Amino acid sequence: MRFSQISVLFKRELSSYFATPIAYVFIVIFLFLSGIFTFYLGNFFALGQADLSAFFTFHPWLYLFLIPALTMRLWAEERKSGSIELLLTLPVTIGEAVVAKFLAAWAFTTIALFLTFPMWMTVNYLGEPDNAVIAAGYLGSLLMAGAFLAIGSSISALTKNQVIAFVITVVVCLVFILSGFSMVLDFFSWAPQIIVETISSFSFLTHFYSVVKGVIDLRDIIYFLSLITFWLFCTAIIIEMKKAD
Amino acid sequence: MVNIKNLYKEFGSLMAVDDISFQVNRGEVLGFLGPNGAGKSTTMKMITGFLTPSSGSVSVDGDDIVNDPIKVKQRLGYLPEGAPAYPDMTTIAFLDFIAEVRGFKGREKSRRVDETIQRVNLDKVVYQSIDTLSKGFKRRVGLAQAILHDPDVLILDEPTDGLDPNQKHEVRNLIQNMAKEKVIILSTHILEEVHAVCNRAIIITNGKIVADGTPTELEAKSQYHNSITISVRAAADQANELRKSLLEVSGVYKLEALSEGDSGLLTYQVFPEANRSIIAEISQHIHQQKWEIEEMFVNKGRLDDVFRTITTGV
Ligand SMILES: Nc1ncnc2c1ncn2[C@@H]1O[C@H](COP(=O)(O)OP(=O)(O)O)[C@@H](O)[C@H]1O
């Protein structure tokens, strides 16, 4: 992997988000929904706490629909328009292209997340929150977004059809969320503890909520990073196998 | 310089490329001819490293495209079929991107980009986004992208497809101007193009090479090669006599009437026996018979005729 090539591809990808209204629509929806979730559904004011836990609690659900909308075009569009043939006959490797596209999508999500800073200002205005916990929340949210994006990247590589890519990504991501849900875990209550724990350990929620609480455990970080690596690896393999179709 | 050895590509049960081997050297402009579905694009995709061959190898100066892809790709320029690009980028942003991927920076980058824009006449659309460009301009953007780094090997998949005659002419000029220092492989199904730009042609059909030679050599395979078209001023009722007399000339194999109407002109195509030239004999015969000749010329042969014969087996 050559950093120079990744950075050139990254730049092109990231600016392509802003070449169309997609970026702005995405950001507006993201901010709007964050607000709704936090202030209405999250009972932000009623709780009377000066923190952002209500805000972060809803991020998995926010990402469930927004991230697939972002990743559906990642590879599907390249395949559909044929530009993949141009891209992969330039002096870049598939790995570099996969990483660059992923990083651009991640950077874009970071920008959207960054634009929620008025929330952070609001809680600091209203009270004296633990800003370290809030920082951990942002970190956890970014890591989880990365995992969603990497899954989306793989699935976008599987098809030329963006709608199909969207739907399958939502379903796969949902599985990763639900496996930590107490309802789902209850369903497996007959099974030995170890199995229940394994299922739950695969969940975004388990790891995400532990980071959001302000407990930055290396294992949670490793969990997300290895998930990202795994799915990006899959993306590269899928592209290698399916690029000609 | 470019060495292609026993190349195969299977798609399921279909053998799209079936044992293709050839070598191309600097200065050669190789026309890749064949009907639709012959395997031209598939071969080019393997040469440029987009597809991995089922077996066989492609190398440029000894470097293998599968084992050393980056090194080879740096020396290749490729215009894929249909000239795909990133539609929401402007021409200039796209070429800047290509230049950066090709490793150019700073002043060298702007110089390359400007120079290429001049070369393919893109000045008018520099700030226009690619999806709003006409087909001709899109194709030129594709060409610009392929030649920006002055590659040693240029692979062009149907570079003039869908262009108007002026645009075709421009693209051919461009190719000719680059021909000397490069290897150029272009696919086409327009046969006049082969004459216009290629000094070698390979005809493929069903994934196999069925002819390989200079355009002139290929034309010589035509049944029209060295045939003579002759128009004699004579009345229609003299036709039978004229035919008989022509067929008696030594070396004449057969003849076809092109027009025997009442226009006062009888026109024939006279075919020689294999590998013979009969112009001298025919001239002499005309002279002896004191025929009044309106027109007479030797045919070099027609590439499209060769193409049809070879690719359909008729
Ligand atoms: N990705 C693919 N999957 C299956 N078959 C393919 C694929 N690409 C090409 N083919 C088939 O291979 C044959 C050769 O195609 P191609 O190389 O595009 O021909 P040409 O460029 O000479 O028109 C055709 O029969 C085509 O349908």
Ligand SMILES: [Mg+2]
């Ligand atoms: Mg083709």
